[in-house]
Amino acid sequence: MTEKPSTSAKTQAIKQVSSIWLVPLIAVGIGIWMLFQYMTAQGPQITLKMETAEGIEVGKTEIKALNVKVGVVTKVVLNEDYSSIEVTAQMNKDAARMLKDDTLFWVVKPRIGKSGVSGLDTLLSGAYIQLQPGRSDVAKFDFEVLDVPPVAPPDAKGLRLILTHNEAGKLGVGDPVLYEGFTVGRVEKTTFDTATKKAHYQLFIFEPYDSLIRKRTRFWLTSGVDLQMSAEGFNLKIGSIESLITGGVSFRVPKGRDPGELITKDYSKFRLYNNLKLVRERFxxxxxxxxxxxxxxxxxxxxxxxxxxxxxxxxxxxxxxxxxxxxxxxxxxxxxxxxxxxxxxxxxxxxxxxxxxxxxxxxxxxxxxxxxxxxxxxxxxxxxxxxxxxxxxxxxxxxxxxxxxxxxxxxxxxxxAQIQRDITSILKKINNLPVEDTLETLNTTLQTSQQTLRAAESVAKELKGLLAAKDTQAIPGEVRESLQKIQDTLDGYGPNAAPYQNLEQALAEFEQVMVELQPVLRQLNTKPNSLIFTSEKAADPIPAGGQK
Incomplete structure (x- = not known):
């Protein structure tokens, strides 16, 4: 008997996941790995506070340390009260160890300042933000950007001092600190304490010149040209070329004084004097x-x-x-x-x-x-x-x-003052003289003299008539000669005689002098010091218009 072929199909289990799905899985894995690598490679984000965003561009402005890129600006916005700019920057992973409590930031751009010309390379590359790493153990991620580069880094070798003065604006950041005309430091910072109402100026003295700072060291302002005019005369001093342009501060221990012990502690306070003269007087x-x-x-x-x-x-x-x-x-x-x-x-x-x-x-x-x-x-x-x-x-x-x-x-x-007082006393005595009584007495004397002269003239006429008489001529010659002498004597007192004319002329001149002296006496009575100081010049007369 012949077997019939089977008509039922054979079944076989098919795999649920195809190998083709390995491709996207591998792609996802690579993406996750790349994302992990990106996240682990990124450093922290920091916030910088600035007065202006001039020269700052998102995605372009770099943050550098020692000319190596360590971050980039990712966001620039105004703060809530529109008083400043808040810049967000993404830092590299290696830059995280630089962000400390004493880290400093400033914008590098072309500058012409007291210390010279800087930042010319940014004319083509654009401005960037410079980072100066800190040495503190405390981490920090919010910073204020400095207006100007710092004078010295926090780890620089030297000595920092604080000078106090009653007025602000005496010194500026970057001004030189001079010792015998040589620059040994710079002004780092200027502040004003509202509690004490004193200005504080922070100096940095470079090593090895910090060994010049002693307990009795005195600091004073130095200008390019110091001209003083006082009761002691003129005093002109000219400083260095840099101080001539910017000014500065000088220091030393006054000559002949014990310098005291060496100052090694940072931020020790000293008083700032206006000039060297006040320093000397302070002792x-x-x-x-x-x-x-x-x-x-x-x-x-x-x-x-x-x-x-x-x-x-x-x-x-x-x-x-x-x-x-x-x-x-x-x-x-x-x-x-x-x-x-x-x-x-x-x-x-x-x-x-x-x-x-x-x-x-x-x-x-x-x-x-x-x-x-x-x-x-x-x-x-x-x-x-x-x-x-x-x-x-x-x-x-x-x-x-x-x-x-x-x-x-x-x-x-x-x-x-003593001379003026003596002159005033003399003028008072002159003013108290009885000038009017003297003039009246002189007038009375002149009148009496005139009456006497008239009487003498009358007597002379009578004698002349007597001598002309025949009886008188019969008098012996001696008597006649005596009468003639008397006649000549009386004629000498007549109106035409020289003594009479001289006396009359002298009295007239004296009367003229007294008349001219009256305005002077009135002027002295009004202004006793007019003998020393000239009176005010009278104004020029203004002609009046004529009548039409």
């Missing part, structure tokens, strides 16, 4: 304060003016005036109080070991022997005054011993 910190009461004008006397004895400075004027006229006294008080200092170091050398008490006792003794203060012109060109001391044995000790808590230093009127 005269032991002094006696006195009030000088002057009657004459103190115009031209300024604080800082010298107090001298025979040309040797022994003190300084402190305040002019000490107090203004107050209610109850007012301007009727003729004295102007001036506060002065008699400085111990100027009177005696420090090596003498003289105390202030000894100086005070010595000054009191000198007052009793006639030591007095006067105002004296120190500079004819500027009109500056100084206080000059001298001994006047004839002067008596004043009654006033104190004023407003200060001991009074006896004074005496100055040279010009």
């Amino acid at each position: 005269f910190d032991e002094y006696l304060e006195y009030v000088m009461m002057f009657e004459e004008s103190v115009r031209g006397l300024q604080p800082g003016a010298p107090v001298e004895y025979k040309g040797i400075r022994i003190g300084t004027v402190q305040k002019v005036p000490l107090k203004l006229p107050s209610y109850g006294h007012g301007f009727t008080n003729k004295h102007i109080p001036v506060l002065v200092r008699i400085e111990l170091g100027r009177v005696w050398d420090h090596s003498d070991n003289i105390t202030l008490e000894a100086l005070k006792a010595s000054m009191t003794s000198e007052f009793q022997h006639g030591l007095r203060a006067t105002l004296k012109t120190g500079n004819l060109l500027t009109g500056a005054l100084l206080v000059d001391l001298d001994v006047y044995p004839e002067e008596k000790m004043p009654k006033q011993k104190e004023f407003d808590g200060y001991a009074v230093f006896p004074t005496k009127a100055g040279g010009f």
Whole structure:
């Protein structure tokens, strides 16, 4: 029997996943790996605060450290109150270790500043942000971009100091720090403390010049040209070329002083003086304060003016005036109080070991022997005054011993004031002369003299008639000769005689002089100082229009 072929199909299991799906799986794996690699290669994002976005472009502006790219700007927006710019930057992975609390950022672009010309290479490549790595252990991701490059990096070798001054704007960032005219540092930062109301200037002194900073080192402002006009005359100083353009600050230990110990601590504070003269005066910190009461004008006397004895400075004027006229006294008080200092170091050398008490006792003794203060012109060109001391044995000790808590230093009127006072006294005496009574007496005398001359003339006429008579001619010749002499004598007093004419001319001239003297006496009575100072020039007359 023949077998029939089977008509049922054979079944076989088919695989559910084709090998073709390996391709997208591999692609996804590669994508995930690339994403992982990208994420692990990226560094942190940082935020930079800037005053302006000038020269900053998203995706183009790079962040560099030592001219190596370590990041790029990814976003630039205004802050919430529109007061500044917030820049977001994506940093490289290796740059994360540079982002510390003391890391610094600034924009590199073409600059012309106090330290020279920089950033010229950015004219073609464009501006970029420079990163200066920090050394702190504290990480940070928000920074403020500096307006100018820093003077020195945080790890630079040297010494940082803080100078204080009552006014801001005395120094700027980058100004030189000079020692004997040589640049040894720079000004790093300027701030103003609102609590103490003082300006702070941070300096960086480069190594090895930091060894010049001692405890008694003094700092003062240096300008290119220092011209001073005072009671002591003219003083002109010219600094270095850089200080001539930008100014700066100088320092040193004053000559003849102990420098003190070496300063090694950063941010030690020192006072900033306006000039070297104030530095020198600062060492005269032991002094006696006195009030000088002057009657004459103190115009031209300024604080800082010298107090001298025979040309040797022994003190300084402190305040002019000490107090203004107050209610109850007012301007009727003729004295102007001036506060002065008699400085111990100027009177005696420090090596003498003289105390202030000894100086005070010595000054009191000198007052009793006639030591007095006067105002004296120190500079004819500027009109500056100084206080000059001298001994006047004839002067008596004043009654006033104190004023407003200060001991009074006896004074005496100055040279010009004394001359003016003497002239005024003389003019007052002249003005008090009885000129009108004298003129009346002279007039009376002239009238009496005229009557006497008329009587003599009458007698002469009678004698002449008597001599012409025949009876008189019969008198012996001797008697006649005697009468003739009498006649000649009387004729000498007649109207045509020389003595009569001379007397009459003298009286007329005297009367003319007195008439001309009247305006002068009135002028002296009105303005006693007109003998010294010329009167004001009268205005030119203006012709009036004629009548039509």
